[in-house]
Amino acid sequence: MHSHQTSQPSSPVLQKPIVQVALRILRQLRPHLAQPYIDAGNWNEFCITCGQLDLSWESENGGNSLRLITSEKMQQMASQYGFGRIDALIPDTHNIFNNSSVTAEYLNDHLFSVDETDFLINQSKWWCRNPDKWEVASLRYFPNQEYWQVEYMFGVKDGHLPHINCTLVEAGKLNEDNLMFSEVWSILMLTLLSLRIPPNDKHEVVPVTVVTFSGTTFRILQGLVDGEAGNVRINKSSIVPISMDKENATQQMMLIMRWLLAEPLGPSKQPIPGIPHNVYATKRITGDLAELQEQQNAVGSIRPWFLEQAQKHGSAIVQIFLGPFSRPTILLSDYREVYDILTHRDADFQRGKKAEVLKGILPHAFPSLESFDPRYKESKAIMRGLMTPSFLQNVSAPPVYRATVRLLELWKLKCHMSRGRPFDAAGDIFAFSFDAVLSAATGLADSGGDLSRQISILRAHEESRTFTTGDPPVDQPIIFPTADPSLERKALGTDEERLWKAFYMPSPRLYHWYNSFRPAVRDARRIMANYISSQIQNAILDIKKGREPRSALGYIIQHQIQDAERTGHSLVHDDPRIRDGIYGYLIAGHDTSVGSLLWLLNRLVTHREEQEKVRNNLRETYAAAWEERRLPTVSEMSKPATYLNAFIEEVLRINTPVVTITVSTRRDTTILGHQIPKDTPIFLNLTGPSLSVPSIPVEECLRSPTSQARGSRRENWDDSNPTKFCPNRWLRTTPEGKIIFDASSGPTLMFSAGRRGCWGKNLGYLELRIVLTLLLRTFDLCEIPDSLGSQEIYDSLVTAPKRCFLRLSEL
Ligand code: HEM
Known part of the structure; x- marks a missing residue:
């Protein structure tokens, strides 16, 4: 039966993805209205992602959607409007908002009261008002125990942009690790309220800036509901205590004002003319980030996306937009031009953000310094000699060899205990x-190292028979008990994570500063500093006793002592x-070796014919060791194994x-x-x-003068099937008939x-060669089920397989 009732078409605004996302999250949040906080553990559940906001005066970029008033301009305004006449902040201990409304009022004094005609606001691009009687219902919470309310709302006067700024007063105490319920709620609600008003209804994005006052502290947040990605992205500053000193408090109020009265930026991104890009990225606020997020969700890594762009656009040079209102970033996918930039164009290029990222952890090491910085040469000179063939062979190879022998000892134990079942060896690779x-x-x-700890744990289990495997199918992976990583490895892991994440932060400097308060980061710093200091002391004692250096540090100290004696x-x-x-x-040496080894093992396991070829080559090269049924020695391994390489x-x-x-x-x-x-x-x-993969054609005349002058014998692999895995492409027959x-x-x-x-x-290669040689001499890496060989990948400083299943059989 047909109904005669016709359903009302919903309003076009309600159909907008941004509105639907905001409504959905608000509905999810509503039952939690009485809770003051949304803990970090629940952000995922409410589709919230959270990053950091740079509050420093040097930053002109107000979270990418505002251009901030500069410090000089703010000082000028302060004297023009007589901020100095405002009295010091007097907190009111009986205030129900725990002083936050008092501090908000103090800001208000700066914004309005100085000039009775609201001259300051009249001069700015923003209107400002309290929420109206309709808005107030959704922008305040006044039950018995918790209180918060949006005090002032700022909108763009001529309505061409939908930005909303507001001040929020909170009775609850701010906490660095989580978001206030009121903050998230206000961002979502203000987004909806803004879209209700013409001409905002035509916009797809609404940047919301919230200044939260809580007691005598504040912080600033920016939120953006992303209709396409289905989430709300929030960046928050760290918490700032408001100074009781009149001068400082006034400075802080000026800092807040520069955010509230900043110049709103339009959503259209200005691409560099002529360089291909994803057109949608210039039209939506998050640029290419939403697609990157999808990629992360789909394959666990964003890095393949960077490799796909050139082919997608049919251009070796592409521009991408990594954030709201961000300037273009160039992405170059052409060996010859990349090589040319890295080797011949120091005058045009520098490390830029990379230096800032590294400085947060290694301020004095040469990788953090620009090549033109005079300190770069000095810092690098300290590390001289450590990568020469003789040093590597005599000093670095023996400890790497010993660590490999310990890895094999561990795997022999696992091989014995697993009785033919596969196990995930990724953790052992990290420890090794x-x-x-x-x-x-x-x-x-x-x-004695992390591998020894792991061996001890397994031995103890084996001896006490506390580890039983039952009798599951032979293809089912076995999970071994694992030793906790040493304090030093934990510390290194904390800093490695901090490092690669900083690359994706708008301000690595601020990210490091903010992180430096985290207990795990402080611990990491202390542990590594103590460890390295104690090793320096040991090295000094060793060298003074006339011993030869046994590590890189020993060698550096030997030089320092010799220099001191000479001078x-x-x-x-x-x-x-x-x-x-x-x-x-x-x-630099840890994660990169892990990533390389994981890929190498993955290939050996999934391409057993290659494993055989490499083993045959090793058997021929180190024939004596094979005949005597022992491992090749370090000095034997100085002879190159051609196919292995x-x-x-x-x-x-x-x-x-x-x-x-x-x-x-x-x-x-x-x-x-392109300019x-x-x-x-x-x-x-x-x-x-x-x-x-095949190259993208580039006209010779477009290449840089140095690239053209140099030409290239090795410009691409186009004529030899670049996607094919073929180690033979690296082998050549000499006129004497020798394969090298x-x-x-x-x-x-x-x-x-x-x-x-x-x-x-050179150390990286040495380590990879030692591990593969000793491993293939000791074990056959047997077939594993296809499902365990799948290449789920992870991103850190490197991109590598997440797991590494091995089924070992001793040779
Ligand atoms: C075996 C695998 C390795 C790979 C694939 C690898 C790869 C790389 C790459 C691509 C860079 C350039 C990074 C950039 O410019 O952003 C780099 C730099 C560097 N690597 Fe490696 N690396 C490996 C092993 C090692 C080892 C074992 C060490 C030291 C013990 C090391 C020390 C360094 C240092 C100090 C830099 C910075 C150089 C500078 O700033 O001038 N690497 N590495």
Whole structure:
């Protein structure tokens, strides 16, 4: 039966994705109205993502949707409007808002009372008013115990932009680790209220800035409901205590005013003319971020997205937009031009944001310094000699070899206990890489390293028979008990995470500052500082006793002592350049080796024919060791195993652990014929087109003069099937008929290039060769079910497989 009733079409505003998302989250939140906080653990549930906001006076970028009034301009306004005449803040201890309304009023004095005609507001681009009687119902909460209310709302006067700024007073206490319910609620509600008013109804985005007063503290937040991604993105500043000193408090009020009265920025992003981009990214507030988020949800890694863009647009140069109102970032996917920038264009490019990211952890180490900074040379000179072939062979190889033997000992135990079942070895690779890099850098701690701890735990279980496997199917992975990582490994992990996340922060400096208050970060700093100091003391004692250095640190100290003796100066025991240099060694050498090893093992397990080829090559190269049924020694391994080297090179070409690196323009310059302004961030792909997939054609005349002058024998792999895994591409037959490994057979960038390319490349190769040689001499890596070989990947400083299932059989 047909009904004669016709349903009312819902209003076009209600159909907007942004409105639907805001309504959905508000509905989810409503039952929690009486709770003061939304804990970080629940942000996911309410589709909230949260980042940081830079409140420093140096920042002109107000969370990307506002252009902030500069400090000079603010000072000028202060004297023009007589802020100095306002009396000091007097908190009222009986106030139901726990003083927050008092502090908000104090701001109000600055905004309005100075000039009775509201001259200040009249001059600005914003209108300001209290919520009207309709709005008030949804912008305040006044039951018995909790209280909050939106006090003032600011909108753009001529209505061409939908921004809303507001002040919010809270009786609850702000907390760095979570968001106030009132903050999230107000952002969502103000978004909806704003879209109700013509001409805002035509907008798809509404940036909301909230200044929350709580007692005598405040913080600033920016929120944005993203209709396409279905979430609300909030950036919050750290909490600022309001000073009781009149002068300082006035400064703080001016800081707040620069946010409330800032110039609102329009949503259209200005692309650099002629460079392809995702057109939708210039039309929506989050630019390309929403798509990146989708990619993260779908495959667990954002890095493949950067590799796809060139092919998508059919252009080796593409521009992308990484955030609301952000300026374009250039993405370059062409071996020859990337190589040229890294090796010949120091005058045009610098490290930019990368230096800022690293400085938060290693301020004195050379990787944090620009090449033109005079301190760069000095810091690098301290690390001299550590990557020479003889030092690596004599000093670095033995501890790496010993760590590998311990890894094999662990895996023999696991092999025995697993009785043919696969296990996830990713955790062991992390522990191994840590032991290896730490022992090469400084020597292991007295506790003997993370692998030994793991071995002890398993032995104890085996001996006491507390670990039973039952009798499950042979393909079902076995899960072994794991030892907690050492304090030093935990500390390194904390800093590695802090480092790679800082790359994605609008202000790495602020991110590091904010993080420096986290207990885990403080602990990490203390633990590593103590560890390195104690190793420095040990090294000094060793060298003074006339012993030869046994680690990189020992060698540095030996030089320092020799220099001190030669110059007559006393030895500096606590040189920050040495401390940071050694910590840089650990950070740069740990994750990268883990990522490389995970890809190599993955290939050996999933391509067993390759495993056989590499093993055959090792058997031929180290015949004596095979015949005597023992491991090849360090000195035997100085003889190169040709196919092994080609295999490593090919795996890292196809599965490059460091996918993209960043630089920025040092002055206005040209890339592939396009004018690029000073201070533009540039992403350089180290794999993808021309390296692991076919290149995107580039007209020769568009290349830089140095690139054209140099030409390139190794410009791409187009004529030899770049997507095919083929270690033979790295082999060459000499006129004498000998097959050799030739690293210059074609392009690669897995270690970057030029003078800021990987400093530890030779150690990296050495470690990979030692592990693969000893591993394939000891075990057959047997077949595992297809489902366990799947390549779920993770992002950190590197991109690598999340798991590494091995089923081992001793040879
Ligand atoms: C085995 C795997 C390794 C890979 C794939 C790798 C890759 C890279 C890449 C791509 C860069 C350039 C990063 C950028 O510009 O953003 C780099 C830089 C660097 N790497 Fe490695 N690396 C590896 C191992 C190591 C090891 C074992 C060490 C030291 C022990 C090390 C020390 C460094 C240092 C100090 C830099 C900074 C150089 C500078 O600022 O001038 N790397 N590495």
